[in-house]
Amino acid sequence: MITTERCSHGPKVRYPTRDEAETALLDCRIGxxxxxxxxxxxxxTYRCHNCRGWHLSSSTY
Known part of the structure; x- marks a missing residue:
């Protein structure tokens, strides 16, 4: 199970590792x-320079 928290600089979900963010991205696509x-x-997925975690984005760049 993936444990998530919120980014300290916004409402986005923070994933501690890239692998966990990639798994969440796959879950979103399947759903x-x-x-x-x-x-x-x-x-x-992308690395957040503020919270040092990983986030999901709908942007392709």
């Missing part, structure tokens, strides 16, 4: 595909 969800789609 969206199963539900046929066409709204926000998480596209990538």
């Amino acid at each position: 969206a595909a199963l539900r046929g969800n066409q709204r926000r789609r998480e596209a990538r």
Whole structure:
């Protein structure tokens, strides 16, 4: 089970490792595909320089 907290500089979920963020990204993609969800789609993970954790983003760049 992935333990998450919030970023100290915003409302985003903070993942402690890249692997955990990548797993969460995969879960989001699978869930969206199963539900046929066409709204926000998480596209990538990125390292946050503020909290030193990892976040998900719908931005492709």
